[in-house]
Amino acid sequence: MKSLTTMILLASLTGASLSVQAADACSPVRMADPGWSDIAATNALAGLVLETMGYSAKVDSLAVPIIYGGLRDGQVDVFLGNWMPAQKGFDDQFIATGKVTRLAKNLEGTEFTLAVPDYVYAAGVHDFKDLNRFAEKFDRKVYGIGSGAPANQSIQDMIKKNDFDLGQWKLVESSEQAMLAEVDRAVKKQRFITFLGWTPHPMNVKLKMHYLTGGEAYFGDSGSVYTVTRNGYAQACPEVARFLSQMRFTLDMENAVMAEVVDKKISNGEAARAWLKAHPEVLEAWLKGVKTADGKEALPVVTKGL
Structure with a gap:
């Protein structure tokens, strides 16, 4: 009986030891x-x-x-x-x-595409094709996120192909925080700006904003x-x-x-x-x-x- 008890205890300890070893190998x-x-x-x-x-x-x-x-x-x-x-x-x-x-x-x-503040949307910018109609007001700039981000690459492709007549526009790359800080500055001055927006994100609560239609070939729908x-x-x-x-x-x-x-x-x-x-x-x-x-x-x- 003692031998069987010892074997069970050893098996239990061995199993626990293997579990700890496996956990250690997976941490961090x-x-x-x-x-x-x-x-x-x-x-x-x-x-x-x-x-x-x-x-x-x-x-x-x-x-x-x-x-x-x-x-x-x-x-x-x-x-x-x-x-x-x-x-x-x-x-x-x-x-x-x-x-x-x-x-x-x-x-x-999820939703991930270009967005504009509510006053820009009210002025008639509802779709990607509307952007270039107001090119001078936008200063021909699209504000993106960090360099190398896939969404930025999509915007670069769009500009390179002159889709939506955006061939003369420029992508401004920065961190998410810097992009949103620029949006905040634009909103305070009621300046036209278009930027990468997505949900989920606090921007959807903090900002009065609208997502543009028409960019599904680059960003998908949902x-x-x-x-x-x-x-x-x-x-x-x-x-x-x-x-x-x-x-x-x-x-x-x-x-x-x-x-x-x-x-x-x-x-x-x-x-x-x-x-x-x-x-x-x-x-x-x-x-x-x-x-x-x-x-x-x-x-x-x-x-x-x-």
């Missing part, structure tokens, strides 16, 4: 953020759950092309911001060719966002991958977290914790069948840990 979970408010929010939600499960999460700020290169080369584990169809070029280059793995859809119903990983990640870190594959967001969820950050001047982590504490029911779907780093059922551990 290396994530990426291109400097977008929505990805900062979703990274914070994912990171909080992962840390409560016993993993650490590390987020690096990287340009989109560097993120995909990092996923291909195994230097980045997870990216929650594969916006489609805006990132079709990267999808063709990395995902369709099998260099990066698409794990799951995490959001649907889009989706996917979670992508380096190849082999689901096999190497199955519990983390199972959680990430089940993690779904909504427009309202992301907008609420981002609005907390802006309105209350708090960190994304603080906003994510407050939202999850107020909506613990989402964890049931996110953590179905998922184990913590030390092999326990994740749902009760995470719920208690929040």
Whole structure:
């Protein structure tokens, strides 16, 4: 009997040791953020759950092309911001060719295209084809986000092809924050401006703005966002991958977290914790069948840990 008891104890200890070793091999979970408010929010939600499960999460700020290169080369584990169809070029280059793995859809119903303030819309700018009618008022400029962003490349293609008579226009590239600061300055002076807009994002609440029609060939109509990983990640870190594959967001969820950050001047982590504490029911779907780093059922551990 003692021998059997000893064997069971050793087996249990060995299993626990292997679980800890596997968890150690999967920590930190290396994530990426291109400097977008929505990805900062979703990274914070994912990171909080992962840390409560016993993993650490590390987020690096990287340009989109560097993120995909990092996923291909195994230097980045997870990216929650594969916006489609805006990132079709990267999808063709990395995902369709099998260099990066698409794990799951995490959001649907997104909008991502050029936008204008309400007074510009009221003046008659409703569609891409309306822009050049007011070229001088716009100073022939389109304000985009960080260099290398897929949406910027779409705008550059549009200008190069002289679509919508925009061949003489110029793309102004900057960070998301700098672009929105320029929009704020324009709005205060009631100056004409067109810029990249998307939802979910606090800009949809803060600004009185309208999305332009007509750019579907470049930006699609309604889009989706996917979670992508380096190849082999689901096999190497199955519990983390199972959680990430089940993690779904909504427009309202992301907008609420981002609005907390802006309105209350708090960190994304603080906003994510407050939202999850107020909506613990989402964890049931996110953590179905998922184990913590030390092999326990994740749902009760995470719920208690929040």
